[in-house]
């Protein structure tokens with residue numbers, strides 16, 4: 707008997723829901739820092755390691771912290787909530803979609819995942835990579 711499928715229901719989050727708050731690499735000390743998009747066009751980088759608090763204008767953003775190369779390509783996430791969403795999607799064997807899914811809302815985070823990240827045969831590798839990315843936050 708096969709185990710019950712793990713269900714995942716795409717909540718329809720878009721990358722935009724996450725991009726106003728991201729974990730980035732501190733431009734000063736290279737450790738983990740927080741990037742907050744406050745009031746456009748201003749945003750701010752805050753680093754607890756070195757005390758950096760820098761206001762940035764325009765669209766510039768330091769490189770994301772949550773990035774990991776795999777044999778297939780790079781996996782990345784804006785923050786832990788985004789990473790968790792990706793993890794739940796990758797771990798799920800049965801993926802549900804809202805009816806409107808195919809009608810213009812194709813930009814949900816998980817729908818934007820590269821095809822190789824969604825393949826069942828890559829699942830274990832993806833989950834290992836995601837867990838490593840998550841661990842780098844507490845270590846960093």
Ligand SMILES: [Zn+2]
Nearest residue numbers: 732735753756
């Ligand atoms: Zn710093």
